[in-house]
Amino acid sequence: MVLTLQSFAENRWVAPGAGAVEIPSAVDGRVMATASSAGVDFGAMVRFGRKVGGPALRMLTFHQRAEMLKRLAVYLTERKEALYELSFDTGATRRDSWIDIDGGIGTLFAYASRGRKELPSERFVLDGAFEPLSKNGSFVGAHILTPLHGVAVHVNAFNFPCWGMLEKLAPTILAGVPVITKPATATAYVAHAMVAMIVESGILPPGALQFVAGSTGDLLDHLTGQDVVSFTGSATTSGKLRDHPTVSREAVRFIAERDSLNAAILGSDVTPESPEFDLFVKEVAREMTAKAGQKCTAIRRVIVPRDRVEAVRDALAARLGKVAIGNPRDEKVGMGPLASQGQRHDVRENIAKLAAESEIVFGDPLHCAVVDADANAGAFLSPVLLHCANPIRAERVNHVEAFGPVSTLLPYDDLDQAIELAQRGEGSLVASAFSYDAEVTEQLVMGLAPFHGRLYLVDRDSAKEATGHGSPLPPLVHGGPGRAGGGEEMGGLRGVYHYMQRTALQGSPAKLTALTKTWGQGAPTRTEGPHPFRKNFDEISIGDTIETPARTISLEDIEHFANFTGDTFYAHMDEEAAKANPFFPGRVAHGYLILSFAAGLFVDPAPGPLLANYGLERLRFLKPVSPGDSIRVRLTVKTKRAARLPDYGEVRWDAEVFNQNNETVAQYDVLTMSARLA
Numbered sequence: 279m280v281l282t283l284q285s286f287a288e289n290r291w292v293a294p295g296a297g298a299v300e301i302p303s304a305v306d307g308r309v310m311a312t313a314s315s316a317g318v319d320f321g322a323m324v325r326f327g328r329k330v331g332g333p334a335l336r337m338l339t340f341h342q343r344a345e346m347l348k349r350l351a352v353y354l355t356e357r358k359e360a361l362y363e364l365s366f367d368t369g370a371t372r373r374d375s376w377i378d379i380d381g382g383i384g385t386l387f388a389y390a391s392r393g394r395k396e397l398p399s400e401r402f403v404l405d406g407a408f409e410p411l412s413k414n415g416s417f418v419g420a421h422i423l424t425p426l427h428g429v430a431v432h433v434n435a436f437n438f439p440c441w442g443m444l445e446k447l448a449p450t451i452l453a454g455v456p457v458i459t460k461p462a463t464a465t466a467y468v469a470h471a472m473v474a475m476i477v478e479s480g481i482l483p484p485g486a487l488q489f490v491a492g493s494t495g496d497l498l499d500h501l502t503g504q505d506v507v508s509f510t511g512s513a514t515t516s517g518k519l520r521d522h523p524t525v526s527r528e529a530v531r532f533i534a535e536r537d538s539l540n541a542a543i544l545g546s547d548v549t550p551e552s553p554e555f556d557l558f559v560k561e562v563a564r565e566m567t568a569k570a571g572q573k574c575t576a577i578r579r580v581i582v583p584r585d586r587v588e589a590v591r592d593a594l595a596a597r598l599g600k601v602a603i604g605n606p607r608d609e610k611v612g613m614g615p616l617a618s619q620g621q622r623h624d625v626r627e628n629i630a631k632l633a634a635e636s637e638i639v640f641g642d643p644l645h646c647a648v649v650d651a652d653a654n655a656g657a658f659l660s661p662v663l664l665h666c667a668n669p670i671r672a673e674r675v676n677h678v679e680a681f682g683p684v685s686t687l688l689p690y691d692d693l694d695q696a697i698e699l700a701q702r703g704e705g706s707l708v709a710s711a712f713s714y715d716a717e718v719t720e721q722l723v724m725g726l727a728p729f730h731g732r733l734y735l736v737d738r739d740s741a742k743e744a745t746g747h748g749s750p751l752p753p754l755v756h757g758g759p760g761r762a763g764g765g766e767e768m769g770g771l772r773g774v775y776h777y778m779q780r781t782a783l784q785g786s787p788a789k790l791t792a793l794t795k796t797w798g799q800g801a802p803t804r805t806e807g808p809h810p811f812r813k814n815f816d817e818i819s820i821g822d823t824i825e826t827p828a829r830t831i832s833l834e835d836i837e838h839f840a841n842f843t844g845d846t847f848y849a850h851m852d853e854e855a856a857k858a859n860p861f862f863p864g865r866v867a868h869g870y871l872i873l874s875f876a877a878g879l880f881v882d883p884a885p886g887p888l889l890a891n892y893g894l895e896r897l898r899f900l901k902p903v904s905p906g907d908s909i910r911v912r913l914t915v916k917t918k919r920a921a922r923l924p925d926y927g928e929v930r931w932d933a934e935v936f937n938q939n940n941e942t943v944a945q946y947d948v949l950t951m952s953a954r955l956a
């Protein structure tokens with residue numbers, strides 16, 4: 279059955295208009311689907327996102343949005359088999375589809391969890407601490423992040439129809455911004471099926487997700503500075519979109535992730551006998567064949583010490599020779615076809631360009647034996663390994679990206695040359711360094727880091743659990759400078775903040791505390807009423823404060839503490855040695871003694887709603903405390919957030935310990951868990 283792909287605009291499916299394109303199966307060429315966006319009113323789509331989707335998302339807190347992402351992830355997991363079945367026809371093996379489908383759903387789970395743990399139960403983020411701006415502290419600054427009021431246009435590549443969509447969708451929805459997503463047409467039927475599931479789930483509010491099957495028409499003409507375009511694909515299309523008159527006139531945020539000639543470098547310390555040698559060969563072969571090399575992160579340039587080229591070539595050829603190519607539905611098959619005949623044509627053309635300055639040492643670009651398929655009907659291509667003997671003189675190996683199972687061996691004479699070769703990629707998403715030598719690794723990292731978004735450092739110690747050169751992960755930045763597009767995706771909350779505006783606020787501490795729901799130095803405190811440890815989470819207010827009486831610390835206290843804990847460090851026990859230390863006037867109290875006495879001063883001991891102290895943050899000891907000094911504490915409720923379990927809440931307290939001269943001797947945040955009102 280041929281699927282008719284529809285766009286989902288203004289909360290309804292729009293039947294395709296004229297000029298639908300046919301999308302063939304990569305495996306046998308039969309028409310899988312037709313797609314056209316003719317008939318879609320892109321202006322209305324953008325307005326619907328802005329007027330309906332945006333406000334609905336912005337009404338929710340980060341925690342509520344995170345909850346939606348999690349429900350969506352569960353919903354898709356329960357239905358993913360249908361996606362796996364469709365995905366075979368894109369040329370993907372089950373393992374390839376696992377990266378795409380489960381990898382994409384995993385991104386939803388990851389952002390749901392981060393949103394819940396690392397973002398407040400609010401609609402804005404306070405970015406960093408208050409900044410003092412005046413001598414007497416009555417005027418301070420702070421930064422907040424709020425969701426943009428526009429739409430996020432996501433334009434995706436053909437290689438990962440599910441992951442590509444979800445790794446952009448998750449941070450955007452968490453930020454509170456509606457999405458218009460457009461998959462590459464070649465594999466749009468898989469993205470379409472996933473969007474149909476999302477729509478059917480009813481989990482996202484109307485307008486939060488719209489979908490374009492086919493071309494984007496005049497979509498970009500309707501954008502403003504409140505919108506974002508996030509693109510994955512070729513440098514040519516990226517350039518076109520970035521230079522679109524509306525995008526440049528309106529300063530529309532533009533995030534691009536595009537062609538990248540990623541490198542893997544075999545360290546100069548690695549011999550064929552080292553474990554790192556086998557790890558290197560395995561990784562290169564895997565990257566060449568996973569997803570038939572159609573990965574933005576795949577290894578295109580294999581940079582090895584000149585005297586080890588033959589050993590690497592032979593080992594790679596042996597591995598590649600064992601990969602069965604054919605129908606991805608067949609479990610014996612390790613590599614399926616490319617996404618389309620057109621894609622294979624482009625890859626063959628690029629192999630020919632590379633071969634002008636390199637020799638093919640493995641594979642035949644024009645023929646390959648296939649399993650369980652018709653070699654002519656599907657877009658099958660053998661892995662092709664080239665060798666460029668003089669890469670420093672060569673041009674094309676550093677410019678031509680054959681987006682398929684194609685890599686080139688580049689010999690180097692010393693590490694500086696290896697770095698120079700990697701840098702000639704003019705900015706890449708990722709490079710791998712295989713070495714067990716700390717100095718070699720350091721030299722590579724310092725040379726490669728400015729040219730790469732991610733460095734994958736592998737050795738025998740990490741190999742077993744290492745996640746793979748080609749796998750972008752939600753907590754880590756995915757993107758790269760220069761040729762790789764200059765964008766950054768994911769990277770934990772960094773990816774969320776791309777869809778938000780950072781704004782500096784200036785005002786009194788009281789005003790900024792009220793606005794940000796975070797107590798800052800100089801804001802009013804409240805000491806009346808019961809001890810705050812006697813209050814339930816819901817009764818506690820930001821600014822509630824305990825001012826304790828003072829306690830004098832004696833030499834006996836210090837000695838007792840030292841002997842009791844075993845911390846008999848000379849600064850506490852040996853007057854002469856302590857005096858010789860530039861930081862101490864003589865024997866001083868332990869920092870931990872100060873913390874312990876501080877707790878003894880502010881605690882309310884009886885059982886009550888305060889249940890546990892689960893940590894300290896930002897701890898600094900600012901001034902030594904000598905025998906005879908007195909300390910007192912001010913403990914103020916700084917922030918409150920609902921805990922994962924409904925019966926509890928987390929309270930962050932600002933703790934400041936003063937001496938008898940009102941100088942701060944220690945400062946930190948205390949984190950506690952309190953019961954909520956029943």
Ligand code: NDP
Nearest residue numbers: 434435436461462463464494511512515535536537574681
């Ligand atoms: P394209 O740049 O042609 O397409 C990427 C996306 O852009 C697709 O969704 C495509 O839609 C869309 N697009 C194309 N033209 C326009 C336009 N004028 N306005 C708006 N959207 C547009 O890349 P391909 O997917 O065809 O791949 C070509 C090459 O890109 C590969 O050979 C490879 O070199 C590189 N690539 C890089 C990737 C990466 O992740 N870095 C991933 C995939 C490819 P449609 O399909 O409908 O044309």
